Amino acid sequence: MSDAEGTFGSGSGRPAQDPVTGFFVALRDAWLAGAALSENLTAPSTAGGAPGATSPAAGLLAPMIGVLGKMADFAAANRQRFDQPGAGPAAQASPPGQNDAAADFLLPVGHAMTIAANRSVSYWLGLARIFESHQAGLAQVVGLEATGPGKARSERLVAADELRALLREVGDLATREARLLQNELGSLDESIAQNFQQPDLSDSYRRRWRSKI
């Protein structure tokens, strides 16, 4: 894996990382950990192979890790621009060069990945909270199953109600996080669209994205 690590830019050594960069670095670390694990798992099958042969897992992961490293560097270099969604290519003239296209497309992709990761973490945390708050109820359900059908009908109804509440809350959480994801990606979508809007249009012709009433 040392080869793969060598493909990275300067991302890992920053004293203070911005959120976007931190995200990419964290992703890279996760990938590295996964690759190391995969390498260990495949070690017996490759032990008999030619000395110095790269494992399939490492061979697959190395390029991906390289891309992430580049994206992290890029995000750090363009952080200021990234914070100003209204400052598009037309409004904020970047020096002409190869970074323009990357800034227009790679940064939003990075932003979208951050949004998705945040929603994912938020979902799992929410799920943990729900299970924590229903622990007693769940124990009751399991207890009733263990004692069999002899239990009073009223107790079974209460347990069923607890279980239904748990299922509803899990479903509500998933829907809520999906709606948040949709809203956040929608805002990003709008900021990309506005970046490409011609600057000389008068206000009355500006693109509107909220519904008309």
Next chain:
Amino acid sequence: MTQLRERIARWIDHCDGEMREALQWQFLTGSKYFRPLTIFSCYRAMQKGPIPEPIMQSALVIELFHNVSLIIDDIVDRSPTRRGRATMHTKFGELSALMASGYIVAEGYLQLKEDLAGIALFSELLKRLGVAECLQWRLRRQPLGIEDWRKIAGEDTGSMFEICACLGDRSGRLRKFGGLLGLLYHGCDDVGDVKGLAALGGGGEEDLRDGILTLPAALAIRDPAAARIFCDPEAGNLAELGAYFVAKLPEAEAYLDKIAEEGRTEAKSFASSPEPLLALIERTRQLSRY
């Protein structure tokens, strides 16, 4: 709200003379205008500037449709009074009350004019309210739970406030918030009835007699003794059942606090300016705290 009140008065003035007195009786006294307030608050939570005409129109029509649901409820429940005075069917007779209901619905759709999105939302509301009433009646006197109460209340008052939120916001983002607000309102109404409050119009005796699944009822009938009376009120003492409900009031209040918190989270997550929505939740939550 003053503007809305004036619009309603103007509308009644232009109605057919045969209906006018009954409509004045129904509309020009004691309304809390909570549903129009929900529409305005949802608009304010998402948009800036003065309230536009279609939103004002929607507020008028929601008040019309809400009153239709009250007139029908009063007939079905055989309620002699509402808000401290005779109900429409008591004062003018069932025929007049039923005909006035149809007249108001037709007038509501006319008022919406070319607001197609509004028409779709009001149609959804009327259909859901009809289904909810049938569901609630079919499921009476059964030993159900809190989740069943949530489903029934969500389709009944919940659908009303869900539509209010959609009418005010028009993007659908606040639909869930509206549903939670409606659930909270319904629950506070249930608790208020058990507390014997006049603030929400009373009406707890009918629910007790008919075995309607209210929030305190759903909590109380977890006790098999309470469930027996609830399912067969002829055999038991309604006062005793009422005592079971009263004993569950603290638990019901705690559950309402939980719903209010869900509503706050929803408002903060999806509204551009959640303050009007948070105020709405506080105001609703106070309804059971008199």
